Amino acid sequence: MGRRHVFGVLLLCFLLGFVQAAVKTYNFDVQVKNVSRLCHAKPIVTVNGMYPGPTIYVREGDRLRINVTNHTQYNMSIHLHGLKQYRNGWADGPAYITQCLVQTGQSYTYDMNVTEQRGTLWWHAHIFWLRATVYGAIVIMPKQGTPFPFPQPNSEFNILLGEWWNDDVEEVVKQGKKLGLPPKMSDAHTINGKPGPLFPCSEKHMYTYAIEFEQRKTYLLRIINAALNDELFFAISGHNMTVVEVDAVYTKPFSTESILIAPGQTTNVLVRSNQAAGRYFMAARAFMDAGLPIDNRTAIAILQYKGIPNTVYSIPTSVTCFK
Ligand SMILES: *[C@@H]1O[C@H](CO)[C@@H](O)[C@H](O)[C@H]1NC(C)=O
Ligand SMILES: *[C@@H]1O[C@H](CO)[C@@H](O)[C@H](O)[C@H]1NC(C)=O
Numbered sequence: 001m002g003r004r005h006v007f008g009v010l011l012l013c014f015l016l017g018f019v020q021a022a023v024k025t026y027n028f029d030v031q032v033k034n035v036s037r038l039c040h041a042k043p044i045v046t047v048n049g050m051y052p053g054p055t056i057y058v059r060e061g062d063r064l065r066i067n068v069t070n071h072t073q074y075n076m077s078i079h080l081h082g083l084k085q086y087r088n089g090w091a092d093g094p095a096y097i098t099q100c101l102v103q104t105g106q107s108y109t110y111d112m113n114v115t116e117q118r119g120t121l122w123w124h125a126h127i128f129w130l131r132a133t134v135y136g137a138i139v140i141m142p143k144q145g146t147p148f149p150f151p152q153p154n155s156e157f158n159i160l161l162g163e164w165w166n167d168d169v170e171e172v173v174k175q176g177k178k179l180g181l182p183p184k185m186s187d188a189h190t191i192n193g194k195p196g197p198l199f200p201c202s203e204k205h206m207y208t209y210a211i212e213f214e215q216r217k218t219y220l221l222r223i224i225n226a227a228l229n230d231e232l233f234f235a236i237s238g239h240n241m242t243v244v245e246v247d248a249v250y251t252k253p254f255s256t257e258s259i260l261i262a263p264g265q266t267t268n269v270l271v272r273s274n275q276a277a278g279r280y281f282m283a284a285r286a287f288m289d290a291g292l293p294i295d296n297r298t299a300i301a302i303l304q305y306k307g308i309p310n311t312v313y314s315i316p317t318s319v320t321c322f323k
């Protein structure tokens with residue numbers, strides 16, 4: 001074998017090693033944590049004390065292992081929403097459908113191969129209403145060396161839309177059942193767990209989610225509707241969005257001023273930071289028709305350009321994101 005051959009074989013081995021599927025392991029400690037929103041403190045169920053929970057990052061082809069340990073009084077399961085379960089149906093997660101519950105004090109490891117998928121999905125608790133606070137993003141990158149079929153973003157952010165109740169969510173459901181009525185509506189919508197400056201006790205930075213853009217760059221926002229009931233509009237003032245992916249399927253890109261996203265859905269958009277340096281609102285608000293009463297309050301997060309002084313957010317008197 002000539003030198004050139006040896007080199008070629010070595011290179012091949014190196015490349016194969018490089019593209020080989022990895023095993024990504026996550027530990028999910030399901031635990032109760034006190035949090036405070038809208039001037040109310042209450043215990044909520046979380047993963048690793050985070051609300052929203054941790055993001056799972058994998059690459060198409062990877063093996064994913066999630067070791068869930070339940071430190072709460074609820075028997076529960078975690079659903080990997082939208083992940084194709086070709087030969088690992090037991091890793092899907094719906095309680096009493098593909099698995100028995102992970103009981104108090106027990107562990108269960110979800111073990112699966114991520115195949116033929118790339119994009120944004122999410123995970124959530126799949127029993128009672130625990131998913132009100134037990135949820136997080138799943139980001140599946142394309143295989144090594146496979147680019148996105150759209151302009152490569154300079155950076156990316158996950159935007160998880162949710163709903164907040166001041167009461168214990170399990171009590172909300174029980175009460176609804178007892179009365180034979182739909183459960184009472186949420187007290188706020190949230191963006192990454194934070195309701196934003198339109199809500200009491202949310203003026204502080206701590207309760208408003210904020211991201212920072214550098215000028216003249218392209219950003220990928222992975223938007224997930226983790227609300228229990230509400231279809232939500234999402235928009236960014238002064239910026240159009242280019243939709244490039246929905247539910248982990250690439251779309252023909254199109255530009256829009258706002259998106260509508262249903263519970264359980266995901267939408268990836270590209271945003272160009274091509275506006276005057278400043279501070280812009282990102283807002284989420286429920287779709288309303290003539291039917292049931294619905295939480296019609298607007299959650300707000302901040303998109304801030306780099307270099308803008310990081311002052312305390314003031315409460316806006318009107319929200320102009322929606323026409
Ligand atoms: C939450 O707060 C309550 C009341 O202040 C307290 O009794 C409880 O121990 C706290 N729980 C946790 C998990 O910190
Ligand atoms: C999962 O985590 C628990 C708690 O840390 C540990 O006892 C258990 O051995 C882990 N299981 C696996 C399969 O790693």
Ligand SMILES: *[C@@H]1O[C@H](CO)[C@@H](O)[C@H](O)[C@H]1NC(C)=O
Pocket residue numbers: 073074075103104
């Ligand atoms: C959890 O499951 C165990 C075993 O089936 C059961 O004894 C317990 O009552 C369950 N806990 C709740 C809160 O349902």
Ligand SMILES: *[C@@H]1O[C@H](CO)[C@@H](O)[C@H](O)[C@H]1NC(C)=O
Pocket residue numbers: 063087088111112113
């Ligand atoms: C995932 O792929 C690995 C490597 O091919 C294999 O050993 C494992 O059994 C697969 N797991 C499942 C759940 O199919």
Ligand SMILES: *[C@@H]1O[C@H](CO)[C@@H](O)[C@H](O)[C@H]1NC(C)=O
Pocket residue numbers: 238239240255256257
């Ligand atoms: C957004 O798109 C609309 C409709 O195409 C257009 O009128 C508007 O100027 C665009 N806004 C920005 C900030 O590019």
Ligand SMILES: *[C@@H]1O[C@H](CO)[C@@H](O)[C@H](O)[C@H]1NC(C)=O
Pocket residue numbers: 293294296
């Ligand atoms: C929001 O809902 C409340 C009661 O549910 C109602 O009084 C109010 O008019 C609604 N506001 C808008 C803008 O629809």
Ligand SMILES: CC(=O)N[C@H]1CO[C@H](CO)[C@@H](O)[C@@H]1O
Pocket residue numbers: 070071072073104105106
């Ligand atoms: C092993 C373990 O995590 N046990 C916990 C299960 O949940 C109960 C109720 O919240 C706790 O008291 C245990 O410590």
Ligand SMILES: [Cu+2]
Pocket residue numbers: 079081082124264
């Ligand atoms: Cu789901």
